[in-house]
Amino acid sequence: MERGLFLLGLVVLTTSFTIPRFSEVHEVYENGEDENPILNIDSDADLFEGDILLPKEKNALVNQRYRWKFPIPYILGDDLDLNAKGCVHQAFEMYRLKSCVDFKPYEGEKTYIKFEKRGGCFSSVGDQQNGQILSLGTGCDHKAVIEHELLHALGFYHEQSRTDRDDYVDIWLDQVTPGLEHNFNKYNDDFITDQNTAYDYESVMHYRPFSFNKNESIPTITTKIPEFYNIIGQYLDFSKMDTLRLNRMYNCSGPLTLLDQCSFEYASICGMIQSSNDDADWVHLKSSAGDEDHTLLGRCRDAGYFMYFNTRTGDPLQSALLESRTFYPKRKLQCLQFFYKMTGSAQDKLVVWAKIDDGTGTVRKMRKIHTFYADSEHSWKIAHVPLEIDVKFRYAFQATRGDPTSSTGGIYIDDISLTETHCPNAVWTIRNFSKIMETANVDTVLDSPRFYSREGYGYGIRIMPLSSYSDYTGNYVGLYFHLTSGENDAVMKWPAVNRQATLVVMDQDPDILQRMSSARSLTTDMTISSDGQYLWDNPSKVGKYDSSCQCYRGTSRGWRNFIKYFDLRRRNYLKDDDLIIFADFEG
Incomplete structure (x- = not known):
């Protein structure tokens, strides 16, 4: 049972492909x-x-x-x-x-x-x-x-209310709808405080350029530095400055559910230790041409560090164990996220272990969680491993050398985070997404493989790399959710209503506290489609057959303005040119 639950949280990787439209697409919000x-x-x-x-x-x-x-x-x-x-x-x-x-x-x-x-x-x-x-x-x-x-x-006003806002933005009151000018007031230091931080164009508390405008084509706010014009008013997530101010205001010593994160940029390797009971060691390496780390991938040459285990030389079955420091969880709920790469032989293995309190106060009881094997893709991949531990513990990475005569590399790990949160139910990685964006037209559609929810429903994700929607920032990517037929359909309840589907485009910033991932959710209901069928009924009954998954896909519902091209290109959404999408479907 434990293994079955675990498999639901594992990373699923796939290359992208373009297919005909197998079903209708419904927008959650029309016309933006x-x-x-x-x-x-x-x-x-x-x-x-x-x-x-x-x-x-x-x-x-x-x-x-x-x-x-x-x-x-x-x-x-x-x-x-x-x-x-x-x-x-x-x-x-x-x-x-x-x-x-x-x-x-x-x-x-x-x-x-x-x-x-x-x-x-x-x-x-x-x-x-x-x-x-x-x-x-x-x-x-x-x-x-x-x-x-x-x-x-919690006590915060809008960013453009700051005392010094006129140094950073221009407010065009002559373009504001009459009677709404008070929405652009600014305040003195005895009224608000900026927590001794700089003006933040990226704050989730900032107005957008066309806020309260009387002419739909003329903005009410412009930025002194033009490069920030398309940034103000983002609704992705907290900015780095938003969380800094929040933590300062409430004297936070640290976040509640972040247990650990490590990008291996320092020789201390985040307090991790090499086991003395194995017969080899992991090596702390600096990036070089052809051996780039994940943290600074695509941003800096010959910079950044990662942990590496060489499988080209040495004896078969030699292994190295790298253990974390000890953690004291508050929840019986943890998600270990990391990036890994395996460039050796097909017999190489990367095993994630949990080392837990054995009941006497000593952390020594080993529990194997999951094994990763090398494949033909010698690129960085994301992994999620649910732990569900309620006693003090360590996590550990064991690398094992398979056949050195057929290995051309080794095993890499980087950008680890351990949080007391759920792992995503499904992960879809689309390679070479910039190229897809360059060549896509409004009819280009990509459908994910079939995933299964924790309950057992089959579902999929549809992406439109070039949406029909655009605005002053440029083009958008559309993202949609649909049900698929699956092996459990005979015992599932239909229509599959009162369940929430959540899609997330991941910001791959190595610091989980600075990520600004784009997330949207919808809830299934008793909506009837244009042909008189329940939208969320069994796809075998209401969907269309797709040979790529050997399944029926139901109607897709979602957002044509899910994420801007502008945002995709300015942050870490396309690191290594991979677009990573998380999905959950929960009742």
Whole structure:
């Protein structure tokens, strides 16, 4: 049983391919209507700066009285959409991963946050001391939007409200819709504080260029440095500065659910140790031509380090064990993520072990978790290994040499992170994605292999490398979810409703705290398609056959504006020219 559960979390790698459209594609939001949901121009609520319910005193950012004590009690209102409820929990997990901010279900406390579905996305600023509403109306069920509104609740105003904002952006009040000019006020230092940080164009709290504009083709905000114009107003995730300020405001000593990360850039190799009971060692190597590390791949030549085990020389079956330091988990839930490369013989092995407390306080009981084998792809791959340990432990990498006479390389590992979170259910890696973007047209469609959810439903991902949607930043990639037929269909419940599908395009920044991955979610329901069938019914009944997976694919539903070309090219989404997509489908 343990092995079966583990296999659901393993990395799945595939090359990309173009196929005909086997099914309809439905947009979750048509015509980009979720482009700027926090402005709430048509909301009935009395809002300030588009999404702020003003407290009686407005200096919540400076006044310590408005700071929360953790964990923050919360209530999910009965009127809240199921998808919004799932996205709230996703946002909670990002706060736990990147800060000391925590949340707990309401148990009668005086102060709390209640999430409700009202007319738009909005929040009060700071702890109001007597309970407060955070609204997630239609179009607000987006992880980054909820992060934004929770930052208001935690005491933050919009970035362009800063005292020094005129040094960095121009506000064109003559282009603002009459009566909405107050949304561009700026404030003195006795009202807000910037936590001694620089202006952040990338903040999730920044307005977009066309916010509150009266002419759809003329912006209300432009940046003094033109290169930042397409960056302001991003809804990917917290920026590096957002989390720095949050952690400073609440005196966080560290994030709650990050146990470890290591990119091997220093000789200390993050406190990892070579075992004395093996017959070889891992080697700490610097990148060189043809032997590049993953951390700085494509960015710096002859820079960056990784751990390496040579399988070209030495005796067969010699092995080396590299152990982490000891960890003390708070949850029985861990995900070990790392990048690895195997360029040796097909008999080479990389084994992930857990070394756990044996019940006496000594960490020495070994548990084999998973074995990776070499294949014909001599490139960096991502792996996820769920651990599920509730006692102190170490993780370890064991490299074993197979046949040195047929090896031309060895085993590499780099960019490790250990978090107390779920591993993604499925991973789809698309190689050479820049080339695909260059040659794609609006009819180009790529479908993933079939994945299985933890419940047993088959599903797939559809990507449109050149979406029909574009805006002032340029082109977009569209991303969609669909069900597929599978081996468990006879025992699954149909239609497969009230389940949340989440798709994530991974930012491959080596520092997990600085990643700005793009995530969207949708929830399956009793929607009936144009041919009178339930959209989420058994694909064998309502789908179309696809020989590439030897399965039926149902209708795809998703977002034509999932991620901008501009963002793909400026961060680490296309490291080694790989686009990495995570997927989950949970009930």
